[in-house]
Amino acid sequence: MSDFISLSSLNIPSLLPMAILVFGALFIICIDLAVKNLNRSFYTILSVLFIVLDLGVLIGYNGASRGFFDTVLVDGIAILSQCIILIASAFFIPLSLSNRHFKEYEMAEYYALFLFMIVGFQFMVSSDNLIVIFIGLETASLSLYTLIALHNRAKAFEAAIKYFTMGALAAGFFALSSLIFYALTGSVEINTIEAVLKEREFQPLSAVLAGTVFMIAALGFKLSVVPSHTWTPDVYEGSSAPLAGYMSIVPKIAGFVVAMRFFEMLIASDIIWLEYILYGLVVITMTLANITALVQEDVKRMLAFSSISHAGFVLSAILIGTTQANAGLFLYWILFMFTNLGAFSMLWIVRHKNNLWDERYQHPFSKFSGMVKLMPTTATIMGVFMFALAGMPPFSVFWGKLYLISAAVNSGFIYLAVIMVVNSAIAVYYYMKLMIYMFLKEPVANTSAVYETNASTTLKVIVGFATVVTLSAVLFVEPILNIVTKFVILSGF
Amino acid sequence: MEKYLYIALFAPLVGSLFVALFASRPKMLFTGILASAFIGISMIASFVLLFHVYNHEPLHVEMMDWISAGNIDIPFGFIVDEVSVIMMVTVTLVSTVVHVYSIGYMDHDKSFNRFFTYLSAFVFSMLILVMSDNFVGLFIGWEGVGLCSWMLIGFWYHKHSASWAANEAFIMNRIADLGMLMGLFLIYWNVGSLQYSDVFEAVKTLNPALVGTIGVLLFIGAMGKSAQFPLHTWLADAMEGPTPVSALIHAATMVTAGVYLVIRCGEIYTIIPQVGFGIACLGAFVAVFAASMALVNNDLKRIIAYSTLSQLGYMFVAGGLGAYWIALFHLMTHAFFKSLLFLGAGNVMHAMHDELNIKKMGGLYGSMKATAILMSVASVALAGIYPFAGFFSKDKILEVAFNEGAYFLWFALFIGAGLTAFYSFRLVMLVFFGEKKYGHELHPHEAQPFVIYALMPLGLLAAISGFFEHSFREFTTRLLSDYGVHLEHHIEVILIASTLGIAISGIAFAIYMYGKRGGFSACWEKSFGYKVLSNQYYIPKLYEMVIIKPFGVASEFMWKKIDVKIVDFTVDLIARVLYASGEKSRKMQSGNLSDMLRWMIVGIVILLALAIFYRPMV
Amino acid sequence: MYEIIAFYTFSALVIGLFGIVVLSKNALYSMTALAGGMVFISGFFFILDAEFLGVVQIVVYTGAIMALYAFGMMFFDTTRDVKEDIRCKKIFYTLSILSAVLVLIVLSAPIFSANIEAIYPTLEGVGNVQTIGLLLFTKYLVAFELAAIMLLVAMIAGIVLVGKKLDAQSDDLEVAKELK
Amino acid sequence: MIGLEHYLVLTGILFSIGIVGVIRRTNLLMLFFSTEILLNAVNIGFAAVSKYYGDLNGQIFSFFIIAIAASEVAVGLGLLVLWYKKEGTIDLTSLQMMKG
């Protein structure tokens, strides 16, 4: 153990993206201490600016570099996923600038926690050290639980508690899994674990598999893989629409990156068992979520199941494990991000403080009945998002689906591809259900006013942006694909 | 000369289209006159063509291409040769008469204009049929006359029976058309062309069995149009149409299209005498079969219809036995006297206010002398009494049958001749002679003079056209293979005498029975034989029971049971199963935190168990 | 020998106490047992030459966490017997037994293998605390800082959640006024 | 000398106890106790492996797990307080507003 550590060997820039946001969060808290009653718009914009700044720093990176005694790993997928996380955050935070005022958005802590959450995710994706991943995960999760609860409705509390409790169990699994791998290999770094396991040809196998099982359970919880998915609909329903939308994107991409780092080595080493298990999980997750989504009465819950299904769909990329599949994962998620951003923003826009349509649900399908007659543009845009989520060409998610299915086909997973498309066909029904309500039924409300109480210019701009991206996705696929493929190859997946 | 060809062909079309402009208007006299004039023009052109062909050579034009795809190349080509020109003349001549006649006959009909539209359209189709130089062109006309027949039978569409009969006619024809179409395909794929000239050239080299199939298939087409057994039922029902229609379509022209086809394809049928013989047998059968039905029927028009059927049988015997020119000759003479018979019947109907039951007529001779004479002439011609037209043509057919050694055919035709004579005069007697059986409120009157004048040419032709036999033979056999009867003279004489004898005895019997005795006894009408005959051998009932009803039931079954209950149900079942499994899987989402945690642990337990106990090959 | 006795004693105690935690109907017993169990767990740490951990365990767990729980318990008024219905007993027993058996099988599998090279070896002669400190502030500096952030988050979360701000019924606050 | 297996088995036993608790408990506070047991069980394991490998990573991991546990408690209790203020109970059967 050397007493002398050179500063340059630390590779401080690798930590810069996180540092900026930590600074930002602290800065916000300090401002709150100094100046009371600052408007939410101030914090919102400030947060967005920090994120943009961060993004600016991040974009300069290209290529794998390690720092801080190898605890920080900035490789291609780390950069990519950080970009996704930051962009998603930059779009979801301004949703606080809705027409109505919500308590949580008036609190500086909300923004600070949000930024801390981002930091947590960033650490999660840019490290291959299980300790850092774990702490990053927990930082992000704890912030997220709090943010959910801050929505300050009974349902939000219920959601937060359910999420939290299951999260605690998942944390236990993560810890146990880490223990098993540590005991097997004496290391807590994924690449070392990989090396040692390979050297020993994955013996004893049952222990390796047991560790994998617990890791699947822990990450599966984040990725809402069946049967650890049960929290998803409840949490989405309980939290505010922006946060639900955020949850459908960011924690999952972080989870995917970890899963990618962790399972790729096992998949690559021909552990057929894992392949089968992942296969089963992918299929069950897609199918079960789709089937359950069919019978939902609330749009937000439906979207929750849909996002489970999408996650299952994307999980197949890890199963397939080729470069194309991994690139497809990111492509899919980027496109999915914009679409879901739009969909949840729309829900946020049409939010009404009273549940006028249903005692329990905020956004029952009947609420959207005949919307096209009252607000044709809104209904059309919502319809576009729905069809995009359904994988209807030529809207955004279709291209992701296309690329992923292609990856499956190319690697010989024909049956998987068939199951994937069949699931898309099933999924169409529930997306279409909303379309049917919006376009084919008679309106329930007399005026469009009830749909607009929360609409503000900011929200409209964001939705408009999401719409444009969703509609013209075909033009972005090529550049995104190029970048994504480059980074994925860079990090060796 | 092409000019005349086109005039002959398109004048009816022009007339039809022009009249069509007024189709939905109330009656306008000029439409009838105009249509008749156009047909008249066509007739004149046809005669010009006849002389041209007679003196020079056949005419062949190709107007334009029609269908061409792959190797198929079908033009609109028309040929005016010996056969088609005879057909043209016959068709246009009868048509002109019928048109003029219709002006009088349809006088009170509110759809006067429409009638002429259809009628002229029919003539056009018929001309296409006979003038085409290829099979598909023939098929155009074939279907075209079918369409016009449908429209005209169902002309009084408000009558259920009329529209039913129209549909029946169309559909039955379609059945036969399918056979014909198959024949065309077979020809096409074996020959590579559907032009008559190419086909007749090529069949000589083809496998005879194949040619036989072609012959049979084409004849199936002919059977439908010419209402041969078993596709004959439509013809009697077709009498629902206006009488001029029956005269033109269902006596003179359309129904003879089948015969025309056989004649036209003579070159095919000469290769396959077996098939020809089969045709002849069927023809002979129909000749007797239809005549027997005519014996007891009381419906004025149906009797004539059965008579037509019977005569078509004669023609097929001739055609089948290779005596094409004789068939064609009989076709022509038959056209004259049969249309005359029908048109006369139309006059009677008019006089009787659309009463059709001949049992309710009688003694009309007093009020309708001209009609009575014309119909009698026609009946005599039909019965085949010298020197009327029927004698020459029909007798020839009997000779042909005898000549071929098919004595049973001859015998059938011989019996048929007697029956024909009997029912013809049964009709004449019951309608025109005997006592009046109609009510006193009826005051039968003769048709307008111009109608009678219009019938005169037909009467004349019915009487004398037989004398053209030799020139006819000389003319048509330029194209058709000649058929000479080579019987010893005395046998020929005996044959003629016996035929004449049975015809005359038939007539005499009819006159005796209905003139003197006042008809058969009532117990005959209760006998089984009578019932069978008057119910047309129960064939329509059979069709109804065996085909129409089961088809309806089967269709209903297909729809209600198979389509809705099985096919569609399966599709819906998939959706319902998915939805139901959604409801099931929804229970997993109980909302209870403890359950949620347990699910996670269940997952772990299952995966761990798999990890420990399940080892696919690594 | 001493070690073995200590191990088995502590094991028995910890298992027993944790069993009470899980099975007791009384929240107070349960909590007390948990606190006791955690103290004894620190005993293992001392056996395993991880003094630093042992101390942290006692300080953090028994000192901080259990104190928090105690406060919580007072707040929730759960000192009395807790009425709990075990839902679906059959499932509960099967699941419990199955999971226990499986976890045990997995962890008792012969996973130990000798020739693993220590990456950060315990240094002979240097105190455990010292080494750990060294490691924490070099290798795990980032993790340490991150943990600090996490604790900060936890703190903020605790304050925000329990603070008065959230008491008001949010639905009433949601007034329709335009952005300023 | 106690073998590593002993510690691992102990870890297993304790972890199982924790899981049983998680399955069984319907009182949220006591449910949280069970999750603490899970983490503690793992901690023992880490310390033991660390000792037998002579490697300190395990101890560090344990240390961070303790930190995580502490943070979780803070947030968890905060949530529980909120819930209790709202509903007056911390039994998880009260959390059934959302289902289906």
Add this chain to the structure above:
Amino acid sequence: MDHMLSLIIFFPFVAGLLGFLVNKESIRSYGVVIAGIEFLLSIGLWIAFDTANAGYQFVEFSALIPSFGMSYYLGVDGISLFLVVLSTFTVLVSLIALNIDNDVKNLIIAVLFLEMTMVAVFLCLDVILFYAFWELSLVPMLYIIGAWGSANRVYAAIKFFLYTFAGSVLMLVGILYLGYLYFQATGVWSFSLPDWYLVQLPFNVQLWLFGAFFLAFAIKVPMFPFHTWLPYAHGQAPTIGSVILAAVLLKMGSYGFVRFSLPLFPDATVYFVYPIAIIAVIMVIYAAMVAYAQEDMKQVIAYSSISHMGIVVLGTFALNAEGITGSIFLMLSHGIVSGALFMLVGVIYDRRHTKLMSEFGGLATVMPNFATVYGIMLMASVGLPLTIGFVGEFLSLAGFYRVDWLVTMLAGSGIILGAVYMLSLYKKSFFGVVTKEENRTLKDLNAKELFALVPMVALVIALGVYPKPVLDTIDISVKKMIVLMEAKAIHVETKAFLINANSIGEVQ
């Protein structure tokens, strides 16, 4: 003229978008004008089309996702040219006859979007692009059926959408797999059809891919037993929806067979000729029988569509120029005829708000013009020579006769059964005496309806009398395709089959 095809595809789309700005009162005229211009554009395409050239013309190519081989690739040949014209014509005519007043703006915009997708499906040479428009065409149709249909419209719309969507997803897998095979063979990604035409595929691969494509096309056509969405969709759809559905959307399926299944998988096609022929025969007979049993006029025509499409399929799988050209021509004729028939049913529905045949009777007296037009269309539907219906039917059946006479005969029974149900429909509704009092006062066709129907009548006759320009253009491309199939086939038997099917020879 370089971007003629793009223009044709996107003109209605842009016009549809701008249509949002048009006032509600004027939108109807706007729609007609746009459709008219679009129709003129397609006619211009026909005029500019070089009929002697069998290959693709007006080709546009620009890479969209080059790394994945996907491009914006358009082209038109004889096979697709007339389907494009048919689409624009149908839309124009159905917009002229449009008789809906509520939310007409949305309807017209939806129809214009639909027009874009339809035209694009026929023009795309990039398979992914094709798939995109193929799927996209469902959306406006869903809206049209679901929003303006009759009582059970939502069910019908969902069924239509889900069924056809589900059917085509397997095709997507097929497409991707084929793309992969191409990649393997050449090392380059490409989804353009002309490129794919050059690849020979192993037989078993062909079988699977054929199956994947088949399902999508079969549902769209629709082939028995995948047809049950059609009666519902037609029965519930508004007139304009039925017209477009019958005239164009069904043709996408049969077009797919010609464009994809045949040239891409020649061996599999030959392998499956008989099974498909049997299905086609079942379609013809079964649908005709079911049509006969119907009580609803529109359902009769809906089932008759299935029956006719059976002959289209049969013609396609005759695999000779006669059959394929005939089947494409039959697509056109069926498009016009069934479109017109649906329009006619719409006319009567507008007046009486019922389509049950038992409610009518004697309409010929009350509405002579209507009856006349109906009669003409009916005759075209039963395939009377000199109407448009005959040419295609004749050629298709003639084509398949080369393959099998028995099947042809059974399918040919469609001309009998077609007459049966059509004539009985006509008899029930038009003949007889007027029984219902409310039928006595029905108005005959008005100017608008005549304006829409008369061109169709004219076309029915004109193309029946002189189909040559159309046939020739189709034929030349079809022949090229057959040559391609033959060249691509890997089995000797396949080649023999194709040669045999395309030559005159002794046939029983």
